[in-house]
Amino acid sequence: MIKCVAIDDEPIALSIIQEYCKRFGDINLQCFTSPIEGMACVKETLPDIVFLDIEMNSHNGVELAKVIPPETCIIFTTAYSQYALEGFNVDAVDFLHKPVFYPRFEHAMQKALVLVNAKGGQIKRRDTITLKVEYKTVVVDIDDISYVEAMDNYVKVHRCGLPTIISQITMKEMETLLPDNRFIRVHRSFIVSLRAIEEFSNRQIFLKNFDRHIPVGRTYTDAFNNLYNIFKQNNNKK
Known part of the structure; x- marks a missing residue:
């Protein structure tokens, strides 16, 4: 089971990610509209992948990404394409521009899973x-x-x-x-x-x-x- 956390202050955006994760399959997803609560969950559960909005009312996703554990893959989701370069500067796996369509989401997940498996192999045997x-x-x-x-x-x-x-x-x-x-x-x-x-x-x-x-x-x-x-x-x- 792939552990994922989604942080976005727009409930509609979270519902889309939730729907896509169900369609993709084998994903345990936790969603948060509060960046503080979401980051607390990331710190506690150490998920494989975090879906992170960049421009939220109270926080900037790029700054939050800097304190996410390196073992966790980051996929940014945002309506503002000008943040793409900043996102990749913090080693994001991919950048999803809203509105996100499923084929693009699936492509980002496939990229992330390659890294999830590779990073896992550095810590434990990959069975x-x-x-x-x-x-x-x-x-x-x-x-x-x-x-x-x-x-x-x-x-x-x-x-x-x-x-x-x-x-x-x-x-x-x-x-x-x-x-x-x-x-x-x-x-x-x-x-x-x-x-x-x-x-x-x-x-x-x-x-x-x-x-x-x-x-x-x-x-x-x-x-x-x-x-x-x-x-x-x-x-x-x-």
Whole structure:
């Protein structure tokens, strides 16, 4: 479940964010028209994402953003486009200009989730990742993933003994989500789990429980061999 807080002194704006979060799915959202109460909630609960209006009657959102914990992603929402540069200067993930429409909201959420997963990995082991599948948000267990395959503007996540997942995300974004000590990109179209490898050569990889082989691109050969040897040595020590 993604923890979010929305702070905006306009109730209508909050109701739109609330509706969009329900549509996106798997979000626990708390809304506040009072910046003071909202910031107290942020400090206490440490949400993954904060939706923050910039120009409120009593407070400026850019100034509030400066005291939000760095682990929390900020998405600014405002009717005043002149504040966009200021917003990005405080490392905001995105800037939503009112009135906000759902496709733009969804795009901002996808950007934020990449960072949420990446930041979480710096603090604790990333056992799961969150992917958008059609109109739903799906939590995927990392241990189930054998390999990831590029497919135009989507990726196919192949899991051992489980249905394949298709998500609209780039391979570069997928690399960011997966822990780099357990997964490696071996081709422009493939990322593989080191745990799933059964046999390999400089040119191809055979995975456990899969009939197909995965090609190793020329530019990825050395990196793959080095990482796999380290992974194998660490496992032998256990």
